[in-house]
Amino acid sequence: MKKNCIEADLFCVNCENETTHEIEYKDEQIYRITCENCGIQVQINPEFVNKHFKEEFIKRIFTKPVRMTEEMEADLSLFLKSLPSRVISKPYRVYKEYTEKTKE
Structure with missing residues (x-):
């Protein structure tokens, strides 16, 4: 582990x-x-999460901090430029994707 x-x-x-x-x-x-x-x-509790949500969607949420760190290390200025709009739009995009996934 x-x-x-x-x-x-x-x-x-x-x-x-x-x-x-x-x-x-x-x-x-x-x-x-x-x-x-x-x-x-x-x-x-990963078992609870996996039971109640789509596995791939949850995996993306749980790995987001790692992916953001990689983006930041690759190009800090581009990361900082895109951050304000991403912070505003991300909650809506996640909600929209979540509602679509739970309908399936």
């Missing part, structure tokens, strides 16, 4: 602020997210 961790600044619902979080991966999927300020943890 492959396991690694990265740090990211995320909004913590317990702290009600953006704080540093440790994101733990197991077998290339997000397994647990821990706020380093208050210690609250969110653990992802």
Whole structure:
């Protein structure tokens, strides 16, 4: 079983602020997210997720932080230029794809 961790600044619902979080991966999927300020943890149950959602869709969501890091490392200026529009449009695109997938 492959396991690694990265740090990211995320909004913590317990702290009600953006704080540093440790994101733990197991077998290339997000397994647990821990706020380093208050210690609250969110653990992802891959069996539950796979049972209730399309596997490929979930895999794309769980691997998004890794893919974004790769984009950033490849071309930081292009990544930063595209980020504002992506942040605005991504929630809608994910919702639209999710509703289409769940109808299948």
